[in-house]
Amino acid sequence: xxxxxxxxxxLAVTTAHAEEYNAIQADKSAVAFVYRQMNVPVDxxxxxxxxxxKFDPAKPAAASASIDLDLASIDAGSAEAxxxxxxxxxxxxxxxxxxxxxxxxxxxLGGNRYEAVGKLTIKGRTQDMTAPFTFSxxxxxxxxEGALTIxxxxxxxxxGIWADFGTVANEVQIKFRLLAEAQPNKK
Amino acid sequence: MTRYTGTAIALxxxxxxxxxxxxxxxxxxxxxxLSPTKLQIYSWHKWAGVTAFLLAxxxxxxxxxxxxxxxxxxxxHWQQIAAHGGHALLYVLMVAxxxxxxxxxxxxxxxxxxxxxxxxxxxxxxxxxxxxxxxxVHATLNYLMIAIVAGHxxxxxxxxxxxxxxxxxxxxxxxxxxxxxx
Ligand code: HEM
Numbered sequence: 070x071x072x073x074x075x076x077x078x079x080l081a082v083t084t085a086h087a088e089e090y091n092a093i094q095a096d097k098s099a100v101a102f103v104y105r106q107m108n109v110p111v112d113x114x115x116x117x118x119x120x121x122x123k124f125d126p127a128k129p130a131a132a133s134a135s136i137d138l139d140l141a142s143i144d145a146g147s148a149e150a151x152x153x154x155x156x157x158x159x160x161x162x163x164x165x166x167x168x169x170x171x172x173x174x175x176x177x178l179g180g181n182r183y184e185a186v187g188k189l190t191i192k193g194r195t196q197d198m199t200a201p202f203t204f205s206x207x208x209x210x211x212x213x214e215g216a217l218t219i220x221x222x223x224x225x226x227x228x229g230i231w232a233d234f235g236t237v238a239n240e241v242q243i244k245f246r247l248l249a250e251a252q253p254n255k256k
Numbered sequence: 257m258t259r260y261t262g263t264a265i266a267l268x269x270x271x272x273x274x275x276x277x278x279x280x281x282x283x284x285x286x287x288x289x290l291s292p293t294k295l296q297i298y299s300w301h302k303w304a305g306v307t308a309f310l311l312a313x314x315x316x317x318x319x320x321x322x323x324x325x326x327x328x329x330x331x332x333h334w335q336q337i338a339a340h341g342g343h344a345l346l347y348v349l350m351v352a353x354x355x356x357x358x359x360x361x362x363x364x365x366x367x368x369x370x371x372x373x374x375x376x377x378x379x380x381x382x383x384x385x386x387x388x389x390x391x392x393v394h395a396t397l398n399y400l401m402i403a404i405v406a407g408h409x410x411x412x413x414x415x416x417x418x419x420x421x422x423x424x425x426x427x428x429x430x431x432x433x434x435x436x437x438x
Binding site: 106108109147149150153231235 | 290292298299365366372373
């Protein structure tokens with residue numbers, strides 16, 4: 070009996086360590102961004118996105134992730150900006166309704182810090198991108214939280230009259246917080 | 257004492273030009289389609305508005321220590337009251353209009369960064385309804401100011417050309433040094 074309890078305890082500890090977080094909870098996740106207009110930081114976010122994550126902090130090399138942002142769900146700070154960025158000069162949302170990030174590898178950076186290396190595609194243009202993040206657990210859930218800076222011109226976001234960075238800066242910071250539960254049956 | 261101080265005169269005309277300019281730009285800019293130019297004009301409107309607010313504080317501090325020359329004794333009592341009331345209201349608007357502009361901008365989610373360098377803190381968090389309400393307050397105060405300024409200018413001209421008193425000239429910049437008062 071005592072042996073059985075000890076064995077169970079060991080088993081519990083090992084599974085806790087080998088936990089794979091694989092079921093994204095969209096309502097507890099968020100993808101937001103900050104851009105600068107006339108040197109004023111403006112907050113925006115994506116209302117809808119679909120993300121896949123398989124992440125075991127003990128085995129980052131085996132992890133995988135992808136995220137599809139629904140560009141029509143963008144909140145760029147004001148109704149006027151939302152209308153504007155759907156247009157051809159910005160996202161051309163009709164022709165390119167989603168932006169997509171696919172991670173191809175994960176690297177541990179020490180402690181609870183990791184980075185996902187992958188490709189980001191917006192408006193038909195693909196760029197290599199590295200997304201550093203921290204991974205923490207909260208009960209049955211794991212939370213990947215990080216930020217990366219992209220240059221809008223690399224993707225042709227804001228062309229023509231908007232191409233000059235004096236009014237809208239080139240750098241846009243993207244912040245993400247993905248909460249995934251560990252569901253053993255979802256493997 | 258028959259004239260305003262040089263400082264009062266300088267502040268009066270500097271602010272008159274600045275505020276009317278800002279007001280005109282404000283009325284013009286809201287109708288523009290979104291473009292970099294529009295964003296630049298909005299920024300200049302805000303920067304000039306913050307400048308006008310700072311000047312208004314200086315002006316009110318100066319006014320508190322320097323009584324203006326008395327109104328002509330021949331002026332009817334109701335006109336004296338209207339003049340003092342109008343001036344008081346103009347001081348209130350000089351402060352209230354930029355304040356509502358700044359609060360509106362915060363409520364709409366756009367911080368004011370003075371000349372693109374100095375961030376002015378947001379007192380209000382982003383709140384669309386409140387932003388729209390403050391926009392209406394900002395606009396209404398401006399229409400009130402336009403009405404009072406029209407009356408103010410009309411009264412000054414009436415004093416000068418009909419009553420032929422010194423109301424306008426005592427606020428006019430003087431060229432001759434001799435005549436300048438403290
Ligand atoms: C002397 C000071 C100021 C004057 C005379 C002034 C005047 C005006 C006027 C006439 C309008 C147009 C209102 C309308 O018809 O919708 C306007 C709009 C506006 N003002 Fe001001 N303003 C002043 C200061 C400021 C300041 C300090 C700020 C912000 C820091 C500001 C922010 C705005 C904004 C954002 C709008 C546009 C509202 C919209 O897009 O609907 N203003 N202003």
